[in-house]
Amino acid sequence: MKINDSRLARNFEFVNSQSATELGCTRLSYSSEDLKVREYITNELKALGAQISVDSVGNIRAKYNPANLSTKSLLIGSHIDTVPNGGKYDGLTGTLCSLEVIRVLHENKAAVKHPIELVIFAEEEGSNFGVTMIGSKYMVKKLTLEDLKKLYNDQKQTAYDYIRERGFEFHPDEDQYVDGSNELGMIELHVEQGGILDHQGLSLGIVQAITGMNTIQMTVKGVSNHAGTTPMRYRKDSLLAASEMIYKISKFTTSYETAVITVGKISVSPNASNVIAAETIFNVDIRDVVQENIDAISQQVEALCYEIASENDVEIDIKLIGSSKVVHMDESLVKLIEEQAKANQLSNMRMNSGAVHDNAMLNGIIPTAMIFVPSIGGVSHSPYEDTKFADIVAGAELLLFTAARIVI
Ligand SMILES: [Zn+2]
Incomplete structure (x- = not known):
């Protein structure tokens, strides 16, 4: 199995061209740019035979389960929304590499025993309502539709009204929540957003913990x-x-x-x-x-x-x-990723994440792990955010082979 570099590169170009502004990319959740990218990615996944579901707040789950032997999925994916005038790689890297992983499994007719699901979390950045990770919080019931009535955008419209107005149907009883009954775990690939890997000259970071935080006024x-x-x-x-x-x-x-x-x-x-x-x-x-x-x-x-x-x-x-609180990644998943990086001869180190991710919301409910690719100069949430394409391919390769060990 092999990641198709040029197809992956074309995907980045295409998606970013849908939301390019004079300076960087602006793709806020529920915006028309976001809707176009959602449509593109879900159509690609449908063509591979994945079953698509979209929950009330817009989280997408695309389940690839060709053999239909099990109900417990491995989740992979990330988010596609950006901050205003953000970069090309935050969130999108994990999403497009996960799409590529499913494509490669499909074209190699891999004997997938467990379903593999691409998850695209809605509203990770908090650009609309000032609250981050609305999608992943909803998915684990840390946030309800009622809570959306208390959040406002700059136009003084509630999140509840805005999300519905943008075409999302509220059907909380039909939504799929993550509670461990149908999930084996989640691996999220993401840009580091710090400068450690770039400084060390390494292609990959295997996250062991996400920092906790106190804000005291x-x-x-x-x-x-x-x-x-x-x-x-x-x-x-x-x-x-x-x-x-x-x-x-x-x-x-x-x-x-x-x-x-x-x-x-x-x-x-x-x-x-x-x-x-x-x-x-x-x-x-x-x-x-x-x-x-x-x-x-x-x-x-x-x-x-x-x-x-x-x-x-x-x-x-x-x-x-x-x-x-401090979030610790699942040690057995971390070890598996580490072993696979060694087997594929990909340069890597264990590290901590100073930024919180959707993955942290699922942690404690299902086993979770993260793979980081370097951010050049540690720049992120900026139009100047950049990652070497070879490192993105290395990340996709590690995700592919690790996921294959779990689902095949
Ligand atoms: Zn992100």
């Missing part, structure tokens, strides 16, 4: 006053205290090998150059692949901020506003 309250008439010793300057907190927080990572801490959002009020800042709000984003580290760092960050607030005579409110 700090509201520092001082007193606003005249910048000229208030002596330094009488001030309650919220921004000065916040600055000391932010600087010292970043130093915590030195004791944790894989942890990263970011303060990327801050607002100051009244935000005037001649007024001492009354209130400063900033978010601390703490991530690691070791859950205990996230918890320990969060506690240390909170203790430090209370201490600095008291030294600066300002008040502080601390609130956890977002949290996701």
Whole structure:
């Protein structure tokens, strides 16, 4: 069996040409660009004999089951939506390589015992309603159609109304959910979206864990006053205290090998150059692949901020506003992928993912694993996102041979 490189390359060109903008690709879920690509991919799969189902929120499942011997499928696939002016490879790589895998199995008349299903998750990027992974969350019942009534797009239309208006029928009782009764597991191929593989000069990453995260919001309250008439010793300057907190927080990572801490959002009020800042709000984003580290760092960050607030005579409110747990990939799937990469002589390393993927939503319900291909310079969510085509082919090859070991 062999991946057909030129067919795969033509597929990337065709799909991206359907949604090219002046800068990069814009293919938001439910847009006309998205609908065109859905139609193209499902027609290709129908021609191979796959059974297609589309659930209420637009997740596509295409089941290739020529021998009809079993009901338990191996899921492969990813998403096709992009961020506005996004790149050519995020999501699409996993989807088109999975399509190619099914084509190769079909043309080789592989004796497929277990069905293999291409899954295309809807609305992964969160570009419409500000909530990511709506499709995969719906598929595992972490989100319901009722929840869609509380999400709005920029036109103030609910997700519930918008998705229906775009032609998707709501039939929650007929939808196929992932609960492990009909799935063997899922392998998602994706671009790394970081620069580790590119730096190391390797073609493939085999993901062992996806980082967990805490987002803590700090509201520092001082007193606003005249910048000229208030002596330094009488001030309650919220921004000065916040600055000391932010600087010292970043130093915590030195004791944790894989942890990263970011303060990327801050607002100051009244935000005037001649007024001492009354209130400063900033978010601390703490991530690691070791859950205990996230918890320990969060506690240390909170203790430090209370201490600095008291030294600066300002008040502080601390609130956890977002949290996701560390996700561990299924070790037996990880080992199988690793063995196959060795057998096919594909350069690879085990690694962690700093970004969350649809795959993480299914984890814990069914065994999941991920294969990464390098992002040149670590660039992603950008029109300049790029991956060497040879690496994409290597990823497709590894997915093909690993999937074959499971389903044949
Ligand atoms: Zn993605």
